[in-house]
Amino acid sequence: MTDEKLAVEKAGGVEDDVSDATGADEATAVAEKETELTDEEKALAKLKEALEVEKEEVGPLHVKLTITIPRDTIDEELGEQFQDLKREAQVPGFRKGHAPLKLIEKRFGADVGSDSLTRLVSRGYLAAVEKLDVKPLGDPLICAMVTEKRTDDNGVEKSVKTERLVPVDRALEEMKLPSEGPLTFVCDVELKPEFELPELTKIPVKRPKVRITKKDVDLELKRMRMSSGRFQPVEGGKVEADDLLYADMKMSVDGEVVVTEDNFDLAARDLRVKGVPLIGFADAVVGKKVGDEFAFEAMVPDDHDNIDIRSKTAKFDFVLHEIKRLHVPPIDAEFLEGVGFDTEEELRTQLKLQMESRLESTVKRGMHAQIGEYLVEKTDFEVPEGVSRRQTDRAIQRRMIDMYTENVPQAEIDKKVDEMRAKVHDQATHDLKLFFVLEKIAEEQDIEVREEEINSAIASIAAMQGQRFDRIRDQFSKGGGLNTLYLRIRDDKILDKLLADAEVSETKGPKTKDPNTKEPKTKEPKTKEPKAKSPQPKGGKSGTDS
Numbered sequence: 001m002t003d004e005k006l007a008v009e010k011a012g013g014v015e016d017d018v019s020d021a022t023g024a025d026e027a028t029a030v031a032e033k034e035t036e037l038t039d040e041e042k043a044l045a046k047l048k049e050a051l052e053v054e055k056e057e058v059g060p061l062h063v064k065l066t067i068t069i070p071r072d073t074i075d076e077e078l079g080e081q082f083q084d085l086k087r088e089a090q091v092p093g094f095r096k097g098h099a100p101l102k103l104i105e106k107r108f109g110a111d112v113g114s115d116s117l118t119r120l121v122s123r124g125y126l127a128a129v130e131k132l133d134v135k136p137l138g139d140p141l142i143c144a145m146v147t148e149k150r151t152d153d154n155g156v157e158k159s160v161k162t163e164r165l166v167p168v169d170r171a172l173e174e175m176k177l178p179s180e181g182p183l184t185f186v187c188d189v190e191l192k193p194e195f196e197l198p199e200l201t202k203i204p205v206k207r208p209k210v211r212i213t214k215k216d217v218d219l220e221l222k223r224m225r226m227s228s229g230r231f232q233p234v235e236g237g238k239v240e241a242d243d244l245l246y247a248d249m250k251m252s253v254d255g256e257v258v259v260t261e262d263n264f265d266l267a268a269r270d271l272r273v274k275g276v277p278l279i280g281f282a283d284a285v286v287g288k289k290v291g292d293e294f295a296f297e298a299m300v301p302d303d304h305d306n307i308d309i310r311s312k313t314a315k316f317d318f319v320l321h322e323i324k325r326l327h328v329p330p331i332d333a334e335f336l337e338g339v340g341f342d343t344e345e346e347l348r349t350q351l352k353l354q355m356e357s358r359l360e361s362t363v364k365r366g367m368h369a370q371i372g373e374y375l376v377e378k379t380d381f382e383v384p385e386g387v388s389r390r391q392t393d394r395a396i397q398r399r400m401i402d403m404y405t406e407n408v409p410q411a412e413i414d415k416k417v418d419e420m421r422a423k424v425h426d427q428a429t430h431d432l433k434l435f436f437v438l439e440k441i442a443e444e445q446d447i448e449v450r451e452e453e454i455n456s457a458i459a460s461i462a463a464m465q466g467q468r469f470d471r472i473r474d475q476f477s478k479g480g481g482l483n484t485l486y487l488r489i490r491d492d493k494i495l496d497k498l499l500a501d502a503e504v505s506e507t508k509g510p511k512t513k514d515p516n517t518k519e520p521k522t523k524e525p526k527t528k529e530p531k532a533k534s535p536q537p538k539g540g541k542s543g544t545d546s
Helices: 020-035 039-050 071-088 101-132 168-174 214-227 281-285 333-339 344-378 389-405 410-423 425-445 451-465 469-500
Strands: 052-059 062-069 141-151 157-167 183-190 204-209 230-233 244-253 256-267 271-273 276-278 293-299 313-327 503-508
Touching (some): 039 071, 101 183, 157 168, 333 344, 344 469, 389 451, 425 469
Antiparallel strands (some): 141 157, 141 183, 271 276, 293 313
């Protein structure tokens, strides 16, 4: 909503000899302008004038808004809701629209209060950002007192009220409309940066000369075997990197137990537990055996959703109960029969054909990455010092979708996600900056994504994963995955357009080793995974790429 729509035209400074007709014309123009506004816009405009808002800078592109809605506005909102109910409600003993207002208030007061709170908070936030002319990045977090279960050192569970930044829907569950006085709430808001785009034509891009080598086929075959792997318990052995562990876990901060969980599963690698990155956890746990008790300490990040423990040291106590390790099948007759081939050579030939069909898209992704680096380097603006968890999750989801479209096995995806969650800050900062740049290009060049394009991408991923379309779409619907997929498709459109206008020069690809050179042994990732779709046997169709 623009200020022009909200402004009320005034006739101040008019000379004395201006006719009454002129004033009438101006009044008519104002009235016509007001009728152009929707009811929602009128409500926002009125609320913007009534509320009070204080802004506090809490970091680069990060503000805290304290919003106060006066009592008369609350009473007016409640009055309108009760009057609407009075006209429509069916109350036993009364004709429709004739029940006493006091009875309506008593009968429906709780529901009206909840609905009014939702409207006032939502409209209040929108009106406040318009009043201050700030440009939010995504939805705000709202400060609310929430109830959490805590367990002390004696194992006694208790309920504790603690102040936390939570999403709007969660905050509304905890908030109450005051019976008297104003409504005041605090929003934590990330802001979009202001910047100028760099030159978008003739971006220098190098296109490598590459080919599929024996080493590439070996890696693809290794991934395929991993997809057929199964976890097996380790009897009497010690933990190795990437093992799957089951342990009792207790998380404490300042001597107080924050979280306990029995039979907690985690991998033997650096990962994120309860929002805390455990860097060095892999080294600490390797060599442990069933029955061992061990502890690990880590710093709670300053964007953790539990405000009380931010930037404090968290202690994790573990009691190890079980170790499982992924068993990767050998390339034998049983394995070959399971994937539909008679010999290993036939399988390798088919894998190479499929990889060559995907090679062009792989090269293009590399050129897209070069354009992304150019955009980040050539655009000058500041990003938040502490990248929020929401932006971190967005970076991880984006990389997960990339790996799905590359047909990477779930085990490898899980491992990389754990690594990214533990060490994602630098990459998330880079991706967040690129996100801002691409969003501005999309706005200026009117680049959009159609629903059928999203469904087509989901269908391709489903085919690669050997799963149903609706199942994959349901997975993407959770946790913002569909929005991430939308952004990926939109960004690919932008990067394709920039690539068409780029200065592309050919260069030598990476050096390849002699195919007969023995590669050093590497450990297989040890994470449970679904079976991936196998290559088609001879006579069948080869896989397709998204």
